[in-house]
Amino acid sequence: MNLGPLEIGLIILAILLLFGYKKLPDASRSLGRSLRIFKGEMKGMKDDDSVGGGVRGKEPAKTTVRGEIVTPAPSTAEADVLAAEAHAAELRAAELRARAEQARTSDRPS
Structure with a gap:
């Protein structure tokens, strides 16, 4: 499925109509944080598998507080x-x- 400029423009217009231009920066920031956390968790799971037995190496355990990664x-x-x-x-x-x-x-x- 190829998206041309018209389809992309319609998607952007629909997003603007749904969220409004004032909330888009917050929504995109939140989406970026969520993707960053997801990517970090996926990398952590991959590292856990490579270390063996689900035991992390010397990397401290990470937890999330209000969507942000916090390390001890x-x-x-x-x-x-x-x-x-x-x-x-x-x-x-x-x-x-x-x-x-x-x-x-x-x-x-x-």
């Missing part, structure tokens, strides 16, 4: 690594802000 708090070693990465990212951002400010001040006419 990382272990101390993982938290230290994440903190170091966050600190490095903050330093890089500060360096880039300083360069941008320097470029702005040097571009101003005297």
Whole structure:
């Protein structure tokens, strides 16, 4: 079954009439989250099968709260690594802000 431009346009028009243009961003955002969760769960099931016996490897168990994936708090070693990465990212951002400010001040006419 091939959908031409006319059929796609009619589908879009029907969706607009059903939901209204104000609710479409929320509906599409919700659909995207649902697809992301579904994809993650399918990947998790695939990983479970490859690990064997339904036991996950070192990946923490994921749960969903109000449609969002939530993972448990990382272990101390993982938290230290994440903190170091966050600190490095903050330093890089500060360096880039300083360069941008320097470029702005040097571009101003005297």
